Amino acid sequence: DIQMTQSPSSLSASVGDRVTITCRASQSISSYLNWYQQKPGKAPKLLIYAASSLQSGVPSRFSGSGSGTDFTLTISSLQPEDFATYYCQQSYSLITFGQGTRLEIK
Amino acid sequence: QVQLVQSGSELKKPGASVKVSCKASGYTFTSYAMNWVRQAPGQGLEWMGWINTNTGNPTYAQGFTGRFVFSLDTSVSTAYLQISSLKAEDTAVYYCARHGYSSSWPDYWGQGTLVTVSS
Numbered sequence: 001d002i003q004m005t006q007s008p009s010s011l012s013a014s015v016g017d018r019v020t021i022t023c024r025a026s027q028s029i030s031s032y033l034n035w036y037q038q039k040p041g042k043a044p045k046l047l048i049y050a051a052s053s054l055q056s057g058v059p060s061r062f063s064g065s066g067s068g069t070d071f072t073l074t075i076s077s078l079q080p081e082d083f084a085t086y087y088c089q090q091s092y093s094l095i096t097f098g099q100g101t102r103l104e105i106k
Numbered sequence: 107q108v109q110l111v112q113s114g115s116e117l118k119k120p121g122a123s124v125k126v127s128c129k130a131s132g133y134t135f136t137s138y139a140m141n142w143v144r145q146a147p148g149q150g151l152e153w154m155g156w157i158n159t160n161t162g163n164p165t166y167a168q169g170f171t172g173r174f175v176f177s178l179d180t181s182v183s184t185a186y187l188q189i190s191s192l193k194a195e196d197t198a199v200y201y202c203a204r205h206g207y208s209s210s211w212p213d214y215w216g217q218g219t220l221v222t223v224s225s
Contacts, residue, residue: 001168034211036151043201043215044143044151055213087151091210094167095141095153 002026002090006098012106017078021101023071023088032092035064035073038100039084047086048073078103108132110202110216117222123190126219128202135183136160138204141212142176142187146198156205157185192223 003026013019023033031051036044046055048064051071061076075082083105088098113127128140142154155166157176164176175188185202200219203212 032210038151043218044203045215046211046213049209049211049213089151089153089211091205094165095156095212097151097153100150 002029002093002096004088004090004096004098006086006088006101008101009099010102010104012104013078014106015078015080019075019078019103021073021086021088021103023066023073023098025069025071025090025092028068029090029092031067032090033064033066033071034089034091035062036087036089037082037084038087044087080105108204108214110204110214112200112202112216112219115220115222117224118192119225120192120194120223122192122223123188124192124221126187126189126200126202126221128185128187128216130183130185130204133204135180138206140176140178140185141203141205143201143203143212143215144198145201145218146195149198154187154200159185189221192221194223196221197223 005024007022033051035048037047038044047058047062052064063074065072086101090096109131111129116124118124136159139156141156144152153167154170157164173190177186201215203215205212
């Protein structure tokens with residue numbers, strides 16, 4: 001099974017900050033990496049698919065990069081509605097999620 | 107618009123069974139596979155597997171074989187998750203989520219169904 005490791009597990013930041021979350025796969029997954037945002041009591045929302053493609057309707061302050069085993073999600077200027085938990089997910093071989101990164105207000 | 111609407115919360119006793127439904131609308135049901143994802147209280151997302159909506163063939167993730175069954179009723183565009191011999195550790199929110207056969211990433215998700223197992 002492919003393991004996904006996110007870092008950090010939690011992060012405190014302020015509105016307007018630039019934030020980067022990383023995700024590492026236990027083996028190469030090409031660009032089969034997706035990012036989700038989840039707010040409390042809500043279903044996950046797809047932000048980025050295929051490592052760097054922005055899902056329709058998602059603000060352009062979200063971006064993704066990487067290939068192979070190392071990937072990043074960047075939020076260029078944090079907005080109040082961005083405080084949530086973020087998950088990476090590989091879909092190269094079945095599906096595996098990272099453990100999540102909780103983004104909190106500083 | 108695409109919608110996945112799941113059945114309501116369930117409270118079950120240990121040893122009982124539960125069947126969660128996920129009704130799709132706004133797209134051709136058989137054009138997308140259906141995934142199931144579990145989220146225990148305060149925990150992360152755990153992929154349970156998926157079902158091919160054309161063939162009905164399920165694929166189960168490790169840890170979700172035996173007591174977990176995915177099924178379909180394509181006549182009403184609905185996917186089902188049945189869990190038997192419920193245990194306290196099955197207490198979780200269960201989500202359905204579709205993915206395209208050529209895309210592999212779940213894009214639309216149901217609202218989630220809370221299953222609580224308690225005596």
